[in-house]
Amino acid sequence: MSVETPTPEQHDVQPVNSRKQRLELYAPRTKIFPKRASGQFRRFKWLVMLVTLTIYYVTPWIRWDRGPFAPDQAVLVDLANRRFYFFFIEIWPQEFYYVAGMLVMAGIGLFLITSTVGRAWCGYTCPQTVWVDLFLVVERAIEGDRNARMKLDKAPWTADKIVKRVTKHGIWLLIGIATGGAWIFYFADAPSLLQDVVSLQAPVIAYATIALLTATTYVFGGLMREQVCTYMCPWPRIQGAMLDEHSLTVTYNDWRGEPRGRHAKKAQAEGRPQGDCVDCNACVVVCPMGIDIRDGQQLECITCALCIDACDDVMTRLGKERGLISYATLSDYRQNMALATGPDATIRPERVRDSATGRLVKRIKHTDWRSIIRPRTLIYFVGWSAIGLAMLTVLALRTPLSLNVLHDRNPLYVELRDGSVRNGFDVKVLNMTPQPGQVVLSLEGLPGAAMSLADDSKLVQQLTLDLPPDQVLPLRLYVRVDAEFVPAEPVDFHIVVTDTETARTSAVETSFAVPQR
Numbered sequence: 001m002s003v004e005t006p007t008p009e010q011h012d013v014q015p016v017n018s019r020k021q022r023l024e025l026y027a028p029r030t031k032i033f034p035k036r037a038s039g040q041f042r043r044f045k046w047l048v049m050l051v052t053l054t055i056y057y058v059t060p061w062i063r064w065d066r067g068p069f070a071p072d073q074a075v076l077v078d079l080a081n082r083r084f085y086f087f088f089i090e091i092w093p094q095e096f097y098y099v100a101g102m103l104v105m106a107g108i109g110l111f112l113i114t115s116t117v118g119r120a121w122c123g124y125t126c127p128q129t130v131w132v133d134l135f136l137v138v139e140r141a142i143e144g145d146r147n148a149r150m151k152l153d154k155a156p157w158t159a160d161k162i163v164k165r166v167t168k169h170g171i172w173l174l175i176g177i178a179t180g181g182a183w184i185f186y187f188a189d190a191p192s193l194l195q196d197v198v199s200l201q202a203p204v205i206a207y208a209t210i211a212l213l214t215a216t217t218y219v220f221g222g223l224m225r226e227q228v229c230t231y232m233c234p235w236p237r238i239q240g241a242m243l244d245e246h247s248l249t250v251t252y253n254d255w256r257g258e259p260r261g262r263h264a265k266k267a268q269a270e271g272r273p274q275g276d277c278v279d280c281n282a283c284v285v286v287c288p289m290g291i292d293i294r295d296g297q298q299l300e301c302i303t304c305a306l307c308i309d310a311c312d313d314v315m316t317r318l319g320k321e322r323g324l325i326s327y328a329t330l331s332d333y334r335q336n337m338a339l340a341t342g343p344d345a346t347i348r349p350e351r352v353r354d355s356a357t358g359r360l361v362k363r364i365k366h367t368d369w370r371s372i373i374r375p376r377t378l379i380y381f382v383g384w385s386a387i388g389l390a391m392l393t394v395l396a397l398r399t400p401l402s403l404n405v406l407h408d409r410n411p412l413y414v415e416l417r418d419g420s421v422r423n424g425f426d427v428k429v430l431n432m433t434p435q436p437g438q439v440v441l442s443l444e445g446l447p448g449a450a451m452s453l454a455d456d457s458k459l460v461q462q463l464t465l466d467l468p469p470d471q472v473l474p475l476r477l478y479v480r481v482d483a484e485f486v487p488a489e490p491v492d493f494h495i496v497v498t499d500t501e502t503a504r505t506s507a508v509e510t511s512f513a514v515p516q517r
């Protein structure tokens, strides 16, 4: 009897990256010479660039009067004294949860923005985008717009080219120095540090920081540019998880653009369908990433929308509706595509245009508020607002007087010769205001108790203490209970501190340890 051998299934597949056709993970850089764009998105980008750069460079110079005992710099990360000052807010190390809260808000904010308007962070406010834009302004001012820059790049090294290149790189380096310089001013009093830096009196770390940030700004913003976004930044990869079919992204509407062609009249005369795209490449020459949005969504696209401006300009000149490239959702795009596609699966421009008026038909879906206000974005917004409100509430209820108490672990108690029992504590009174203050330290809930400081054996019921401004007052405190009041078991009681001027109090519950009888 013969046994039939089963034939394994054959798969018709090719590996995407095989030894025969190994693809490089890194492609050598092709120089990009973006043309200057103009239009509503470019104007918005100028505004964002102006605002963000102004905030970065000017903030350390803003003064904020906190009285004579605290720095008058509005935003200051005081590493030496472990304080963070932000206008009227002063954060101490133990209040790091504010910083954690702000980081969580920033994270949720990025989710909110990305799920709503795609990579708007990348296209408008990311420091890499802003500084590349600034470096391009300098480059254009010195070398001219795209064609002039390309010509200069190919030209032999003449005196004119050397002067232009040296000037450009010199200004880029100055911007880098200003960027590194501005950064260090966030960590010390800006006017004094500037004097120290100029007179070579500043700490070495200040010069090292300036040097490092000068180098990174110059290399990332001037030399590497789009390569930082494409190869170094994780954000383009992460954003894939945040976008959905209702997120706005810069989209080439091929349902009205295809079939593209430069000779519309000839195509019409020959009876061939012709879309709105005249294949002028205006959208490509303005792209700072050097891509063609007509190839569809790409990891490299930072959604700066400059291609929208370029194409809108072309459409306006052709007398057609703007928006051949536009912010659109995948959902709307698919509906429009279904409308434009004929039974043979090809795009038929006549299906989206009214034959009488030549305008786009009303059934075309346009982006509206529904892509912005929807359950997902609302959930992000509610979460973001809830954390913000919680932080504001905690901030409003924050008491600037605080107390930390640490009971001695060994020994837990000391039995004195007269039968009384003593417990030792490390106490810290925190005056989180920029003014000196006076407080009264007292004990509550421990009958027969008195206290003394380690450097003063006098037993008292209350201690009056002078608090230095914006500082911690450490105390070594002994609490003693007379023999006849010593409890049979450990008891909880409160150490209380009261501001003599404002009557604000802060109390900490601790326990009084006793010998086991």
Ligand code: SF4
Residues within 6 Å of the ligand: 250, 286, 287, 288, 289, 290, 291, 292, 293, 300, 301, 302, 303, 304, 305, 306, 307, 308
């Ligand atoms: S394709 Fe358009 S939106 Fe994307 S990076 Fe280029 S110009 Fe900006």
Ligand code: SF4
Residues within 6 Å of the ligand: 252, 257, 276, 277, 278, 279, 280, 281, 282, 283, 284, 294, 310, 311, 314, 324, 325
């Ligand atoms: S700018 Fe508009 S018309 Fe010109 S190639 Fe790009 S998409 Fe086509």
